[in-house]
Amino acid sequence: MELARAAAVLMGSGITGVRPMGGGDLSEIMTVWLDDGRPVVVKNGPAPRIEADMLWALRAAGAPAPEVLAVDDTVLVLEWIDGTDPMRSAWTDLGRVLRTLHAADPTALAPSGHYGWARDFAFGNLTIGNGFRDDWALFWAEQRLLVHVPHVAPAIARRLESLARTIPDRLPARPTPALLHGDLWSGNVLAKDGRISALVDPACCIGHAEADFAMLTLFARPTSDFWEAYGPREPGSAERVTLYRLWPALVHLRLFGSAYHDMVTALLAEVKA
Template sequence: MNAAALGTRTARLLATRSPLSVQPLAGGDICDAYRVTLPGGSPAGTDTGVFVKTLDAPPPGFFAAEADGLALLRATGAVRVPEVLAVEEDLLVLEWLEPAAPDAAQAERLGRDLAALHATPADRYGTAGPRYLGTIPLSRPAEPVRDPADWPMFHVEHRLLPLLRRAVDAGGIGHADARAVELLCDRIGEAAGPPQPPATVHGDLWSGNIQWSSDGRPRLIDPAAQGGHPETDLALLELFGCPHLDRLLGAYTSVRPIPGRAARVPLHQLQHLLVHAALFGGAYGRSAGAAARAALP
């Protein structure tokens, strides 16, 4: 979709006049992103415009799943997320969030917010509706899984093995590394740690999905929000790095300590490494194998 058509369509969806400008934004690996500035008096506000994501031929319900995930996070009252202004099959319109530099105070606030989020019970592991990591749909069990003792097998059967198959089929992981993941799956009960009831998690919490804010309260974006294991969110922050991570984790653990978490970080990073191996190949398959080996007790 060209920029002019995108601007016109956004204005129509928000019932306002023709846009003043459409500015492409950098940084997305999956979607194209734009800032669309609309005339004053639009439902989106008078000055800041809106953020628009598009994807040609997206998977079914792709943007609706993101909008639903944002609604799930918002409903907890624990974290802030952007407002959804419009959603269609190939397009999502969100309020514009003015970016700001990360700082230690915001990182500590986010740590406390995440602790509150993870203290929010979820109905089940996963969700009743679709969720995606990148463009990869996450597997859903035929019947809800709720027993904390069942999380290890849920994680194997609906996260690790389906993602491993995709990585193998895409040529993104070698035989030895794939075998290491399979071995970990066989021994998941030894690696999983104490039972964890389903908690509300962001589900794709790398640092690029944190929007640092000028008002001091960071927002979370691009979720795969679901019932899951809190350690997965924290491990992903560590996987790709996050500004002021020590302050964030310190604030989190002051509210919600997790004994023994460090030993389980590779296990909780593995699903995202498999997603990257399936989508991008390269060194991610080797990293997935290394994480699987590190997670073995």
């Protein structure tokens, strides 16, 4: 109730009901009913203000995302959105939404020709280092792969170090900059009546559009309708997406433990690292 009360104070309202919500593996999340009868979504987390900035960026890019109603250093209050249908009911619309997001001009969010994000973020207690680089391949090697080396088993660390040396030959240095959602798994996509209601829980950065396919395809298999709605991909995309999957796999290994060891080693083998 402490989180709900803090949200009510931010909203200048009382509370008529509270219900915990699923999916909050790394933060507390709940539906709170205010005095006027409105339901709102309330969550905490390591960086509510940064998450709010990311949601604003998604909305400005034309992607559906919840409106930020209030935020401070510990609490984020969001518009409640109906999105109870399974994502598989809206693959076509997700392709359209993701194409819109990736096609938006991100120059207001990063220096021209640079990749990354202005501030570091986090999944729970795992820091996502950002900052800006003018070379996407080096950003990915240093900020998404090598950062894990001190925190994984020595055998995996050695393979990551070897792989990182080859990244400039595997990934483009200067792809067209795109705003990435950054954590696009099915739990962060709300759907209703065949449409995407909202993209939630972003971990945004400016980067190569294909990186958003990594998390999407790590645990799900988009249908042909999704790919057709998204549109043409660059040659070699499948190989690069496999490489991009290593980052969310490593994040899961560090957050949730040895259950993800085999996933990481399988991906390392697939990219011949």
